[in-house]
Amino acid sequence: MTPTGPFKLVTVNTAPDRARRLIGRVVEDVRDRYTIIHAANAASIDEVRQTVEEAHPDVLFTASMWTPDEARQIIAIAKEIVPGLRTFSLPQGLQVEKGPDAVVEYIKEHLPSILD
Template structure:
């Protein structure tokens, strides 16, 4: 377990939902990881300025499921170009609609160990 908190940003057009879902995941893994939800961008254009505004730089970016696969790829590319070495994860398109917030939390909980690996 690292003592250094990892800043996580989300790209989600529903910031309150992002905060709730990610907050629940962070709470569930707090015994293993120190993750801080450092910000959310509701637009693709806002991703780079958000990433650059956070110190220390975010270590993880989550793309929400309302973006198309093409948009998710663009968001992740922006993140990697802005912060080399950032870990990115795209929640499958449409997952929120199919399974709701609890399903998204379950999905992320099943993958958080892989996402956190450096």
């Protein structure tokens, strides 16, 4: 089976290194099904517009440090630039409560509904 993609991904995470590590694990684990390129990370809501304009992603993930309202705001900004953008918001507090392994598993569990 040939992996689908490539999908260009932008993350919105105040900890860019952690975002890169976690997405790197996800990319590696799903590479037989999907080709995902982590194109960029916006470290704040203020960086979302410029990051999305520059990367023009297929997919945008908001990290678990954002409240549901902040995640909606981030997605609204991004969709102004890329109207058909696929988006995914991690539940607030997931990283803090359950750790990085839970974040990786949660993303992998939900990827088919986002990418297929």
